[in-house]
Amino acid sequence: MDKFKITGKSRIAGEVVISGSKNAALPLLAAMLLPNDETVLHNVPTLKDTATLIELIAGTGVAIKKEGNTVVADARSVTSYYAPYELVRTMRASILVLGPLLARFGEAVVSLPGGCSIGSRPVDQHLKAFEALGATITVENGYVNAKAPAGGRLIGCDFTFDMVTVGGTENVIMAAALAKGVTRLENCACEPEVVDLANMLVAMGAKIDGIGTPTMVIEGVDSLHGCEYSVIADRIETGSYLAGALMSEGDVLTTRTSAQFLHPVLKKFEAMGATITTGDDWIRAVMKGRPKAVDIRTQVHPGFPTDMQAQLMAVCCLAEGTSTIIENIFENRFMHVPELQRMGANIKVDGHSAIVEGVETFMPAPVMATDLRASMSLVMAAACADGESIIDRIYHIDRGYDDVENKLRSLGVNIERIKG
Template sequence: MGIFKIEGGISLKGEITPQGAKNEALQILCAVLLTPEKVIINNIPDIIDINKLITLLGNLGVKIQKNGSGSYTFQADEVNIQYLETEAFKKEGGSLRGSIMIVGPLLARFGKGYIPKPGGDKIGRRRLDTHFEGFINLGAKFRYNREDHFYGVEAPKGLKGAAMLLDEASVTGTANIVMAAVLAKGKTTVYNAACEPYLQQLCKMLNSMGAKITGVGSNLLTIEGVESLGGCEHKILPDMIEIGSWIGLAAMTKSEITIKDVSWDNLGLIPNTFRKLGITLERRGDDIFIPAHVDGYEVKTDIDGSILTIADAPWPGFTPDLLSIVLVVATQAKGDILIHQKMFESRLFFVDKLIDMGAKIMLCDPHRAVVMGHDFKSQLKATTMSSPDIRAGISLLIAALSAKGTSIIQNIEQIDRGYERIDERLRAIGANIVRA
């Protein structure tokens, strides 16, 4: 198992370009199963979770050609649907949470889709009810093998459009239902649909393939089913979670960093949320410039003087994937802040590692933590720690880069699942980080 060895307390400087968005790529890659024609996808991040999904598609019989860095051609004209019933698939599909999104396309095109209980981050319960209730609304029959934790949906006579109100605005659930509905007979309406940029990208891609989806960007999607879809070429957006990570890194290490080609129009509340922490960031074209915060940064209060609360919410609210970054950045701010993680009950448990480094954090319950900032008057101390999940892992890495001394981060495979060649890219802007 790999480790990162980090010498902290060094100011960085330079430009960094965000990778393609992991959460968009997981959806887009599953959508190639909807057509027998060629689909070209560009800006695919070279990370563990995405590479696992590409391997899974190959084992399903999808023809895959690498065109260059981050660019692939996929053709699903000879899909081996029987692979879904093999022991190899049960093992492979269960190692990746994003694999759940192959079910919608397979159900729509081949009349059945199976999946083992997906793995992924251990950040709390992540229900799949929204996915399967949507498929049932479209006419599929559902079954679940409790012994093998194996889910299945079947619709041998095809799917039929339906009106549905989702019980939660699940991003992956919405994506799965939309991919099933594009080939269903008749009209489907999905209310309380997720509407974040990566879901919008999926809908735009499907429309370019011949789908008829309206309401894109809202929480009410209307899908007119079509007989078949064709090929297309699609480019994945830059990863907003990585962009937020670099903003936090720049502030914590008092570094002057330019983040290139961020797609500002798709960042939502992210820039202003970091500004609430007192972080200065400037828009320069489509780049973000963060100056060195040599005098630190001060947390703003609410209008009435109350402690600032930052909470996650479905888009266009603040993404839960960046709350871990906000929390670690707040440890060196001037002022106090309440972090409210509403969606996952285990995501804040990594704060014990920050407390070991000297951070002042009070974990109120599994969902809330109060952070009392040091204002850089007491530097975090280096330590040895283990990465519990992708986002906590990058937060601990940022803490280590700002800490005094040499830190060791274990279980870095969790970080590699979501961040492409992160050690190389950090060294390019001056970080002292070694993979061992």
């Protein structure tokens, strides 16, 4: 199992090019199953998760290949509607193939998903919506078996999600795009990644109103055609590298990205004392002195994103004063706390709240990544620690950060991958 060795006391500074969004690329890849045609998708990050989903899609018979950051898929050759446990167990987003397969071919068998252990993320909202669209759903031996009504086509409906769910919204709008009639969805997720998927579906010929709002109306069409599309920039990767500037009195310029998707995070950075400047496709964070303590409450979009909570906690660990962090999205998303404590952080957890009393510096220590975003918080903490740290289980970071070692080195971090 690979590890990172990081020698700290780095000033994190320089320019870094941001890759395409992992959280957007995965549903866009799944959507390539929908048209009976060739689709070209640009700006796809090179990650373990994208590779897994491409392998899963190839397993259905789709001719799909990735060259550089471009994926080309021809879904005219689908021969299987089965997504095996061996692939799905490694990545929660694999469930996103269920909607496209069910909508286009009238049936699908998909393993229940795995992924980061950050709390319960049930797929019941996906399945309830598919049942409302007329599908018959059974769960047997860890697999979801889904069949469309007689005639093989889903039927438009009115459906309200019981809770805001990004993956559920994405799965259902893909399915509804090929349903017979009109589907009205309430309490939809409004994240930029959901908007990106809806825009790609429209480019394929889907008819969707209300994109970016809690209410979306999808008028089903008989078929979708291929298109050429580009994945949006990764807002979480952007925020992660900018956070490094705040922790190290640094100066980080992120390019090929957008401030449009990061307002809640950038406001917190400014409240902590950073100077934030932005352009059409760049964001710069400059930090002079120690950051100031802030309070953070994670919320669904457009609130503060849960995927930036661990990184901001690492900044708060070095802040002057006491910060309060409340996690409202996932119940187990404080698993990085014991690892930060090993590095000298002063954090007390009470249920969904963490009280962080700032310290002047991190101490080097051997630590273990517990999930994707926590892994980056530990990397940044190690980069600021006075000495050498070892970070284990870095397969988590490989799932979501493209070319992470080279990007960190370009920012002045002394990092080495130790092959396990």
